[in-house]
Amino acid sequence: MSVKHRYLPNTDADRRKMLEALGLRSVQELFADVPERVRFKGTMDLPPALSELELVRHVGELAARNATVDGYVCFLGAGAYDHFIPSVVRHITGRAEFYTAYTPYQPEVSQAVLQSIYEYQTLICELTGMEVANASMYDGATAAAEAAIISSYALPGRRKVVFSSALHPEYRETLRTYARGPKLHLLEVPAEGGVTPVDRLREAVDDSTACVIAQQPNFFGCIEDMAALGEAAHAVGAHFVACVDPISLGVLKPPGEYGADLTVGEGQGLGVPLGFGGPYLGFFAATGKLTRRMPGRIAGVTVDAEGKRGFVLTLQTREQHIRREKATSNICSNEALCALAATVYLCTMGKQGIREVAEQCLKKAAYAAQQLEAAGFPRTFAAPFFKEFAVRSAVPVERVNAALLEDRIIGGAPLGRWYPELADSLLIAVTEKRTRQEIDRLVARMGELR
Amino acid sequence: MTRQETAPPRPGRGTEPLIFELSSPGRIAYSLPALDVPDRPVDSLLPPSALRTRPPELPEVSEVDVVRHFTRLSQIQHGVDIGFYPLGSCTMKYNPKVNEDAAALPGFAGVHPYFPEEVVQGALELLYHMEKYLCEIGGVSRVSLQPAAGAHGELTGLLMFRAYHEDRGEHRTKVLIPDSAHGTNPASAVVCGYETVEVPSDSRGGVDLDALRRLMAPDVAGLMLTNPNTLGLFDENMHAIAEIVHEAGGLLYYDGANANAIMGVARPGDTGFDVVHFNLHKTFSTPHGGGGPGSGPVGATRELEPYLPVPLVDFDGRRYRLVYDRPKSIGRVKSFYGNFLVVVKAYAYIRSMGPDGLRQVSEDAVLAANYLMRKLAEHFHLPYDRHCKHEFVVSGVWQKERHGVRTLDMAKRLLDYGFHAPTVYFPLIVPECFMVEPTETESRETLDAFARVMAHIAEEARQQPDLVKAAPHTTPVKRLDEALAARKPNVRWQPET
Ligand SMILES: Cc1ncc(COP(=O)(O)O)c(C=O)c1O
Numbered sequence: 004m005s006v007k008h009r010y011l012p013n014t015d016a017d018r019r020k021m022l023e024a025l026g027l028r029s030v031q032e033l034f035a036d037v038p039e040r041v042r043f044k045g046t047m048d049l050p051p052a053l054s055e056l057e058l059v060r061h062v063g064e065l066a067a068r069n070a071t072v073d074g075y076v077c078f079l080g081a082g083a084y085d086h087f088i089p090s091v092v093r094h095i096t097g098r099a100e101f102y103t104a105y106t107p108y109q110p111e112v113s114q115a116v117l118q119s120i121y122e123y124q125t126l127i128c129e130l131t132g133m134e135v136a137n138a139s140m141y142d143g144a145t146a147a148a149e150a151a152i153i154s155s156y157a158l159p160g161r162r163k164v165v166f167s168s169a170l171h172p173e174y175r176e177t178l179r180t181y182a183r184g185p186k187l188h189l190l191e192v193p194a195e196g197g198v199t200p201v202d203r204l205r206e207a208v209d210d211s212t213a214c215v216i217a218q219q220p221n222f223f224g225c226i227e228d229m230a231a232l233g234e235a236a237h238a239v240g241a242h243f244v245a246c247v248d249p250i251s252l253g254v255l256k257p258p259g260e261y262g263a264d265l266t267v268g269e270g271q272g273l274g275v276p277l278g279f280g281g282p283y284l285g286f287f288a289a290t291g292k293l294t295r296r297m298p299g300r301i302a303g304v305t306v307d308a309e310g311k312r313g314f315v316l317t318l319q320t321r322e323q324h325i326r327r328e329k330a331t332s333n334i335c336s337n338e339a340l341c342a343l344a345a346t347v348y349l350c351t352m353g354k355q356g357i358r359e360v361a362e363q364c365l366k367k368a369a370y371a372a373q374q375l376e377a378a379g380f381p382r383t384f385a386a387p388f389f390k391e392f393a394v395r396s397a398v399p400v401e402r403v404n405a406a407l408l409e410d411r412i413i414g415g416a417p418l419g420r421w422y423p424e425l426a427d428s429l430l431i432a433v434t435e436k437r438t439r440q441e442i443d444r445l446v447a448r449m450g451e452l453r
Numbered sequence: 454m455t456r457q458e459t460a461p462p463r464p465g466r467g468t469e470p471l472i473f474e475l476s477s478p479g480r481i482a483y484s485l486p487a488l489d490v491p492d493r494p495v496d497s498l499l500p501p502s503a504l505r506t507r508p509p510e511l512p513e514v515s516e517v518d519v520v521r522h523f524t525r526l527s528q529i530q531h532g533v534d535i536g537f538y539p540l541g542s543c544t545m546k547y548n549p550k551v552n553e554d555a556a557a558l559p560g561f562a563g564v565h566p567y568f569p570e571e572v573v574q575g576a577l578e579l580l581y582h583m584e585k586y587l588c589e590i591g592g593v594s595r596v597s598l599q600p601a602a603g604a605h606g607e608l609t610g611l612l613m614f615r616a617y618h619e620d621r622g623e624h625r626t627k628v629l630i631p632d633s634a635h636g637t638n639p640a641s642a643v644v645c646g647y648e649t650v651e652v653p654s655d656s657r658g659g660v661d662l663d664a665l666r667r668l669m670a671p672d673v674a675g676l677m678l679t680n681p682n683t684l685g686l687f688d689e690n691m692h693a694i695a696e697i698v699h700e701a702g703g704l705l706y707y708d709g710a711n712a713n714a715i716m717g718v719a720r721p722g723d724t725g726f727d728v729v730h731f732n733l734h735k736t737f738s739t740p741h742g743g744g745g746p747g748s749g750p751v752g753a754t755r756e757l758e759p760y761l762p763v764p765l766v767d768f769d770g771r772r773y774r775l776v777y778d779r780p781k782s783i784g785r786v787k788s789f790y791g792n793f794l795v796v797v798k799a800y801a802y803i804r805s806m807g808p809d810g811l812r813q814v815s816e817d818a819v820l821a822a823n824y825l826m827r828k829l830a831e832h833f834h835l836p837y838d839r840h841c842k843h844e845f846v847v848s849g850v851w852q853k854e855r856h857g858v859r860t861l862d863m864a865k866r867l868l869d870y871g872f873h874a875p876t877v878y879f880p881l882i883v884p885e886c887f888m889v890e891p892t893e894t895e896s897r898e899t900l901d902a903f904a905r906v907m908a909h910i911a912e913e914a915r916q917q918p919d920l921v922k923a924a925p926h927t928t929p930v931k932r933l934d935e936a937l938a939a940r941k942p943n944v945r946w947q948p949e950t
Contacts (some may be wrong), residue, residue, distance in 0.1 A: 006813040008806065010547055010738075012896035013817055021824040021897060030816045033823055033840050034718055036687045041724040047589050047717050052807030055551050062801055066560025068575030070568055079565045082788060089483060091516060093557075095523045103532035103548050105540060105741035108876070110935075111928040112868050114468065115530035116743040119523070122472050125945040129509040135944050138744065141601035144788040152644070173788040180762070180784040183612055184646035226503050254495055256505050269788075278556075279576045280566030280789025282601070282746030294942065300744060305938035308923070308931040311468070317938040323604070323640035324879070328649045333640035336602040336734065340742030350472050350519050354511045356483035362495060363488055369498050370490035387499050408569065416567055439489040 008052070072277060074411065076441045080391045080432025081222070081416040082143070082171050083280065084272045086250065086360070087436050088348070092274040095347045102340055106300065110315045111307075116339065117314035120302035123346040130252045130349070130357075131245075131266040132259025133288035138300035139342040140334065143269025144174040146285030147216060147246050148181035149298050149332055150265045154214035154242040155185055156331065157296050161213035161241065167192045167199035169221035170246065172421040178216075187213070197225040197384025197393065205235045214242040214265070219258075220251055223418075223430065224368075224391030225384055233262040249273055249286065249345075251389045253361025265289050274348030275341050284341035295321060298332030363435035364390035371433045371442045378450035383418075383428045391432040393418060393425070398452045400429050410448050412441075468929045469525050472512045473946050482516040510948070529929035531873050533740070537899050541844045541876035541888025542635065542683060544713050544735035549805065552738065552798035561797050566789040570774060577773035580790065581766045583800045584750075590803075590811070591709075591729045592720025593752030597761040599791040603710055606730030606749030607641035607677070610706050612783045613728055613753065613760040614674045615645060617704065620781065625674035625703075631660055633684055633880040638677045638708060647674060654882060658837040659688040665697050675704035680724070681711045681842035683880040683888070685822060687719075695725025704728065704757070709749075712736045713892070714819055714842035717812030728753050733792075737799035748795040762786050817893035818843040821900060825891050828904035832911035836883050844890035846883050853885050858914040858921050860885040865932060866913065866924035870906045 005015055013021070022030065034042075053061060077085045096102065100115060107113030107120075120138045127136035140146040151164045164187050166175065175191065182189055188211075192203045199217055208215060215236035219227050229245060236243040244265045245258035250272045258266040271283040289297055295318060303317035323330040352360060368390045372382055375394050383393035394415070396403050404414040419426030433442065496504060514522075531538065538545035556562065564576055580598055587596045600606040611628065618625045628642040631652045639649045650668055655661040660678070669676075676698050681687045688694065698705050707726035713736045715721075721729045733739050734747035741747070753761055759781035767776045775790070806814060819842050826835070826845040833847040849860035864874035864887070876888040891900055913921050925932065 005816075006809050008810050008813065010549060010805070010894055011810075011813060011817055012894065013821070017897040018817070018820060021820055025823055025827055030820050033816075033819050033842075034687075036689050036840060037715075037719050038689055038692060041691050041719050043592070043718060043720050043723060047808040047811065049586055049589055049808040049811070050804060052810045053804050055805070058551060058801055058805055059554070061804065062555040062558065062797070063560075065575040065579050066555075066558040068578070069560045069564045070572035071559045071563035072565065073559050073563050075572075077565060079567050081567055083566055085565065087485070091482070091519055094520070095527075097553070098524070098527045099534035099548075100527035100530040100532045101523075102553075102740045102742050103534045104530055104743045105538075105543055105545060106744040108540065109531070109864070109868060109874050110933045111865065111925050111930055112529075112531035112873065114929055115523075115526035115528075118469065118471070118526055119743075121944070121946070125471075125473065126511065128945045129511060141605060141746075142787050142789075145601070145605075145786070171788070173785060176785045177787055180612065180786055181608075181644075183615060183783070184608075184644050186646060226499060230502065252505065252509065254499065254505055256503055257509070276562040276794070277565045278562050279564040279573065279793040280791070281787075282748075282792040282795055283788075284746075294944070301944050303938040304943040305934045307933050311930055313930040313933045315933050315935050315938045317935070317944065318942060319939070323636035325636070326640070327636045328639035328643045330636070330640040330643075333604045333608060333637050333644050334602075335604045335635075335637045336741070336745040336747040338601070338742075338746045339744030340740075341746060343743065347519065347523060350512050350514060350522075351482045351516065352511065353481055353483060353513050354508050355481055355513070356485070357511055358508060359483075359485055363485060365495065365498055366488060366493060367490050369493060387503075389499070404569070408572070413565065413568060435485060438486075442490070 076412045078415050078431050078445060079413050081430055082269060083277055084432060084434055085277065085436055086272045086434050088274050089351045091351050092344050092347045096340055096344050101343055107316060114314060117302045119343055119346050121314050123342045124302065126346060126349045127286050127288050130249055131288045132257030133266050134291040135294045135297065136286060136288040137297050138302060139338040140285030140287050140299060141338060142283045142285045144177035146267035146287045147174045148178045150244045150267050151178060151187060151214055151216065152181065152185050153296050153331060155187055157293065158213050161211050162186060163188045163190060163212040164214055165190045165204065165207050165212055166216040167194045169194035169199055169223055170216060170218045171222045197223040197386045198227055199232060201228060201231045201235060204232060208235055208239045208241060210239055212239050212241040214244045216244040216246060218246040220248060220389040223384060223393050224388040225386035226388065230261045237262060250361055250364065253357040254365060264293060270345045273345035275344050282338055282341055284338035284345060296331050297321060299334050299337055360435050367437055368392060368433040374442065374446040378446050379453045380449060390434060391430060393428045393430050395427050396429060403449060403452060406452055407448055412445055412448065468529060471946055472514065472522050475514050475518050475522060476512040478513055480513045480515050482514055482519050536871050537895060537903055538873040539875045539889045539891050540873060541890040542710055544890060544892055546738055546892040547894035548738055548740035549802065552801040555801045556794040556797045561794060574773055577766050579797065579800055581768055581773050583796055584766065586803050587731060587750055587752060590716060591752045592722030593729055594755040595758040595761055596750050596752040597765060598750045598796050599762045599786055600749040600751055601787055601792050602745060602747040603730060603732045603749045604637040604641055605786060606751045607637055608644055609751045609762060609786050610728040610730060611641055611645040613757055614704050616760045616783050617757060618674055625672050627673045629668055629673055629676040631678065632882050633682050634677060635683060635710065658684040658686040659690055660694055662690055662693055665694060669697050669701040669703060671702065673703050675706055677706040677708060679708035679711050681714050684837055684846050685841040685844035686837060687842050691724045710735060711843065714815055716815040717808060718815055722754060727757050733795055733799040738802040739795050739798040746792050746795055748792040814893050821891040821893060821895060825889060825900050825904060829907055832908050844888060846886045846888050848883055849885040852911065852914040856914045856918045858918045860887060862921045862924060863910050863914065866910050866921045868925040869927045872903055872906060
């Protein structure tokens with residue numbers, strides 16, 4: 004008894020004809036090589052099939068039970084940001100030619116994917132000031148982890164990776180997991196005043212250090228002295244890995260200008276929806292001399308048999324399908340459609356828009372911090388910040404957030420979750436989407452609690 | 454170079470200019486509300502030394518430019534929605550539209566991962582049930598939805614092997630991998646700090662049991678296997694393989710790339726695998742996105758389950774919760790909870806198919822592959838002449854030996870007939886191979902049409918080998934010089950000076 008289903012084009016008559024062509028009576032004969040003892044008997048315990056209408060209702064009900072950034076005013080950031088996504092982005096990434104393709108193994112019929120990867124690589128290079136970028140990694144955390152591994156491969160004998168506690172906690176956790184295989188030795192320097200202490204870092208690095216990883220702005224939103232941190236890394240011959248917020252690069256110095264050997268980061272802010280944490284994209288860029296150590300896909304220019312410009316995947320001898328156990332990384336599928344979103348986003352914002360969005364984040368965050376300070380919530384750290392900052396609360400932070408939630412405001416991330424010593428602090432993110440009115444409402448509501 | 458000069462299409466240029474070549478100073482495609490807080494100079498808020506002095510050279514184009522550029526590009530791209538895409542090992546099945554709608558719902562797409570648990574109960578419930586479904590399909594005890602792709606699942610699984618052995622005070626340094634395995638298997642093993650040892654295949658395409666017995670030593674952490682394997686063949690010795698590996702204290706990893714053949718037929722957990730990954734972007738119909746995002750959930754038996762990444766989702770009878778307190782966990786493998794919106798699509802797929810539907814998927818996929826295999830075997834060498842599962846391998850050795858036409862040439866010729874080529878030159882153990890995976894979502898007519906074209910190309914190889922060797926002829930660009938691209942890397946656009 005076979006199942007009729009909208010996604011299965013072959014009818015029982017088709018199946019019969021196909022079996023006849025094979026000289027078989029039943030499809031079960033095709034499974035004769037599955038030994039009796041490993042065969043699954045009976046029916047899987049799964050809910051019965053839904054019609055499309057039932058499915059739409061069911062997922063609609065599940066979705067309706069979640070708060071969204073449309074229904075609530077969101078001051079949460081901590082690595083995922085509520086930036087505005089121009090309509091164009093969804094329309095292009097929603098084109099089935101892009102989203103129903105796979106890795107461009109046949110370049111002659113995959114020029115859209117290849118050319119857009121090449122454009123993405125160029126955009127990332129422009130933004131970061133680096134010389135080469137790949138087609139994407141899984142996310143910011145894995146990009147940072149792979150940068151550490153690549154550094155240790157590129158500098159044989161060096162296994163120490165140094166960073167501060169101001170690096171995103173989930174990136175540090177991911178790094179810890181990834182470090183097990185290559186036996187990287189991780190050294191965490193405690194942040195001081197919300198930034199990485201350059202002197203402590205200098206003491207922590209030595210000739211066994213493969214890289215220093217520093218985040219700009221760091222997890223607390225604070226601006227690091229990247230040039231000094233980079234110098235400390237280079238002084239012992241280690242790589243300097245910059246982990247940056249791409250939106251901030253509308254105003255902040257590109258890592259290529261302060262000597263980063265590798266630049267990575269979370270690209271979600273570039274037109275990718277929050278999506279309860281994924282899919283996002285990790286960007287990964289390097290100086291030219293590290294090109295052949297890059298993980299992942301890279302698109303390059305070539306010509307076709309008639310001399311016409313075209314694009315192909317290139318430098319593939321780095322990759323797992325060619326190098327197998329000698330590959331620089333095991334990545335195969337990446338986050339191409341999110342990279343396309345980032346490409347369309349950056350083309351849409353353009354040279355002027357990327358600066359304007361960064362400036363608006365900066366100025367709105369500065370305004371919010373000032374108003375909160377006046378309302379009795381001083382900043383936890385004095386360091387300059389970009390679009391995110393920590394404030395201290397005399398009232399328990401759980402109470403603050405609960406009160407805000409009643410007013411359909413999602414407050415900042417309670418830092419005590421990752422830093423017990425900062426249990427009185429909230430990390431507040433202000434993007435270009437927040438209006439003065441929303442900020443004033445946040446401040447007023449928080450002020451009332453004092 | 455002005456806009457007019459680069460207007461498409463022009464010989465000597467690409468078929469579509471680069472977006473940078475369309476740029477014109479001052480043009481914009483964005484709008485933002487006017488700044489509504491006091492405007493303060495940037496250098497009063499940030500230290501001047503931290504500031505950018507030169508703007509990034511992003512394109513200056515209009516919204517129409519952006520839309521036309523990417524729309525025109527999309528017209529020279531093959532995808533599942535355009536035609537048959539029999540890329541072996543990738544399961545290029547139809548990607549249901551309603552699943553895209555589901556993932557785009559604001560109640561999923563507009564949710565921040567750190568929203569308080571009480572306001573994301575719908576998302577957590579979906580993750581909770583998805584885990585249960587994958588446990589049932591895979592025959593495993595718990596599943597982490599965190600890994601972002603198949604290779605990421607492999608890395609996760611092998612780190613779990615490592616943690617398991619270390620817990621037992623054992624130091625095992627090697628992982629066995631069949632010679633037919635995908636490149637990510639050895640690459641993942643090395644990233645996890647293991648040495649790899651290749652296990653030969655036997656004459657029927659399965660694991661060579663004698664070799665496995667010989668190689669399975671106390672320093673071996675385990676074996677990575679996909680079953681059906683990359684030849685599309687089910688390893689009939691599965692039980693013996695599991696026994697050999699387990700008796701020597703090793704573990705078995707299931708690369709789930711080929712699970713489309715076995716849903717409701719054989720569950721990896723029941724067949725002896727300890728850790729299993731699924732590719733939601735293959736078996737569970739989520740689109741491949743031009744290379745990703747995917748999702749590679751990892752399941753484990755009761756014994757290995759404590760090592761799964763955190764967080765997992767639990768239900769206390771009242772509320773769904775993210776659970777981090779799992780002391781033996783390998784930790785997290787990426788930020789947040791995995792590629793959630795991909796999981797939403799796969800969830801919608803499982804709910805659409807139901808248990809009988811999923812079993813039918815596997816039966817239809819296997820029937821389609823066998824049907825096509827027999828048709829192609831009339832014109833191409835069939836290295837393993839037995840029933841295949843969801844995919845199969847044929848070889849172009851005859852055409853190469855007799856007419857000097859390589860599999861690559863025939864793959865390119867297929868593009869002229871509107872089909873995407875199968876995977877070629879993988880697995881490595883079959884020379885000149887095509888790896889063909891039709892999937893269950895292709896009709897008998899499509900399979901017949903593809904078989905006719907393959908037969909026709911075999912004929913062309915005989916009659917007009919040069920025509921095939923110069924293929925493709927009708928694509929937007931002709932055959933591309935990959936060697937040149939690698940020899941003179943140009944991996945980013947630079948303004949012409
Ligand atoms: C057999 C096999 N294993 C592993 C992988 C890797 O999966 P992913 O690309 O999702 O990382 C693939 C991908 O094509 C595959 O075919």
